[in-house]
Amino acid sequence: MIFNSDQFFTIIIWVVVLDYALNTVIDLLNYKKANSKLPTDLKDIFDEEKYDKAVQYQRVNTKFGLWSGLSSLIIMLLVLIFGIFGDLDSYVRLHFESVITQTLAFFGIIYIINDIWNIPWQWYSTFKIEEKFGFNKMTPSLFWKDKLKNYLLTIIVGGILLSVLVFLITWIGQSFWWIFWLVITVFMIGANFFYTSWILPLFNKLVPLEQGSLREKILAYGKSVNFPIENIYIMDGSKRSSKANAFFSGFGKRKKIVLFDTLMEKHTEEELVAILAHEVGHNKKKHTISGMISGVLQSGAMLFIMSFMVFNPALSQALGAEHLSFPVNFIAFGIIYTPISLILSLFSNFISRKHEFQADEFATITYNGEALQNALKKLSVDSLSNLKPHKWYVFFHYSHPPLLQRLKAIDKHK
Structure with missing residues (x-):
């Protein structure tokens, strides 16, 4: 079925709204499940004071997330309804000649505006919430230094990958996806090899x-x-x-x-x-390799689906562009792909939780299950983790099983 621009616009709006609604419902379920009274099965992990602090930490972060999520929803809806992406596309077409420079300028402007919008939220999270609960050690100076370094990495890495993508699209056409898939695969493997040698030292010693x-x-x-x-x-x-x-x-x-x-x-x-x-x-059971393969396959599937949409002018028009626009279509595709991405993330999280149980079992059998349990307890208490999350929140968001489930599984292998 071929959709026109109005139908695409309706689909995009519904995807944005339903995605927000789903995440909000899950957050609220998790929020309401929190109980300030220390459960009996947590008394050997938390004391009353620490548990109450953990509950308050979860509640404050949930409220913060709800407000920031609502603000992002409102901004996105206004941008979509008033065709701001289309206006931006017209602007970069006037000021830049090649498709590559137009695309780089388009996403560069969006990146800067989006980051300016997010800075107050990031600042409040770091210097208010994390500070209040004793986690933050970052100084304002370090905050801005990290920002500048992230800008530099985004410009270099993101700019190169985006330029290669647009070049392949304009040079090869719809078959671009499998060549860029190879590029992304090489990049993912290289990033894993050299992350601690090249990237991490930029931020930490x-x-x-x-x-x-x-x-x-x-x-x-x-x-x-x-x-x-x-x-x-x-x-x-x-x-x-x-x-x-x-x-x-x-x-x-x-x-x-x-x-x-x-x-x-x-x-x-x-x-x-x-x-x-x-x-x-994790390494012995090939979880790192399987995770890499999963990421490669998912990126290939995404690019293959995108290849059927990136040349559709109706998709560009749905977001306010007058002509076929690759950067606008990237935005539209990213939104429409959200449900597929959600399904894939649910599967990935399920596999990840299974892998965590297997790694715990390996550590218990080959070393010391009690020491691992004590370490997990300390990690959870020190980070004020939610030890009683709602099952749906775990299903949608947790890449690791809740602590109590891990402790019980370790007991079986001692």
């Missing part, structure tokens, strides 16, 4: 884990599961937040383990090795 008891325990564990561990780094995560984390990056000899300094401060050596054992479990 990485120092090798010094010789000592912890390093010896980590190396001994790696040897026991035939998993060579050489590159272990400590990252200064405390310069931005008191929250803790750990992750693996890269493949083969470029594989690196990164521990936040906040993680080091709050956990015993046994707990730290248990956390690493969990991460090793």
Whole structure:
């Protein structure tokens, strides 16, 4: 079925409104489920004061999200109804000659305006909410430095990829999708290989884990599961937040383990090795590879579908453009693709939660389930996690299972 511009416009409006409505309902369900009274099954994890603080943290963030989401909805509807994207397309056509420069200017202007709009929200979240609950360690100076670095990365990386995309579209036509898919695949693999070497150092300092008891325990564990561990780094995560984390990056000899300094401060050596054992479990069970393959396949599917829409002038006209416009069609396609993206994210989150259980099981069997449980409890308490989320909120948003489910699963493998 071929849609005209009015039908496309109606579809786009409905997608925007229904997506907002769905997320709002889920947020409200999660909000109403929060209870300030400490549940019996959480008494060995939280005390009354800490649990009440966690509930308040969830409520404040939910309210903040509802207000920011509503404001974004209103802005988007006004932009769509008054054809602002079409006006912007006419402006860049007058001031730039080639399709590539027009597209870069179009998205550059949108990026700047959108970021200016978001800065007050980001500022309030960081320096009001996170500050109030004791998480924020970022200074205003660091906030702006991060902004400038993100602008630079967006201009370089985003500009190059967008230019290649438009070039392929204008040069090859509808078959552009599979060549750009190869480009994106190479980029995704390269980003995974070089993230901790090239990108992360722009924002954080990485120092090798010094010789000592912890390093010896980590190396001994790696040897026991035939998993060579050489590159272990400590990252200064405390310069931005008191929250803790750990992750693996890269493949083969470029594989690196990164521990936040906040993680080091709050956990015993046994707990730290248990956390690493969990991460090793992801690698041993090929979760990193399967996640990469899933991302590649999803990007290919998205580009294939986009190839049938990017040349449709009715789609451009639906957003107010007078002629076929690739940048306007990118915007329209991104909105229309939202339901498909939602379905794919539900599947990805389901697989991710399954993988977390498997990594927990691996760490329990090969190292110490009790130490892992203690580490997970501390991480949840220190970050004021929601330990009683609504099941629908978990289904739509959680890439990790709720803590209580993980603790029960670990008990089965001890």
